[in-house]
Amino acid sequence: MTIKPIYTESDYRATLAEIETLMDAAPGSPDEERLDVLATLVVAYEEQYHPIPHPSPIAALEYYLESRGLTRKALEPFIGSPNRVSEILNRRRRLTLAMIRRLAAGTGISAAVLIQPYELATDELATDVAVPEPATSLRIQSTISG
Numbered sequence: 001m002t003i004k005p006i007y008t009e010s011d012y013r014a015t016l017a018e019i020e021t022l023m024d025a026a027p028g029s030p031d032e033e034r035l036d037v038l039a040t041l042v043v044a045y046e047e048q049y050h051p052i053p054h055p056s057p058i059a060a061l062e063y064y065l066e067s068r069g070l071t072r073k074a075l076e077p078f079i080g081s082p083n084r085v086s087e088i089l090n091r092r093r094r095l096t097l098a099m100i101r102r103l104a105a106g107t108g109i110s111a112a113v114l115i116q117p118y119e120l121a122t123d124e125l126a127t128d129v130a131v132p133e134p135a136t137s138l139r140i141q142s143t144i145s146g
Contacts, residue, residue: 006045078102091121
């Protein structure tokens, strides 16, 4: 059977099925070479049509801690004080470029993951309370109108 490019989902599924049959190919055999070529084609197709998005920076940090059995304290050398680590992980403050550089160098988490934008948490109390205007703006308005 001739190896051909993967153009459609049908081609993709057929190639995956063939790869499954070749998984036990002997090292150095023609079947292993075929498996290698088919796997390369599948990777190229998946990168184009089924890309896996990066996790959010906070999810990446949480996974880093959890997968190594670490506490938030492990992030202090890269982020700063315990309070600052808490603000970052609770989405109250964004990572700075300096933090991203230190995290990438110290944890091995890709800077491409850490630099992505992410939503900050909203303060529920702030949305329920009206914030009064500063007195100076009231004075300016009364001076203009009167």
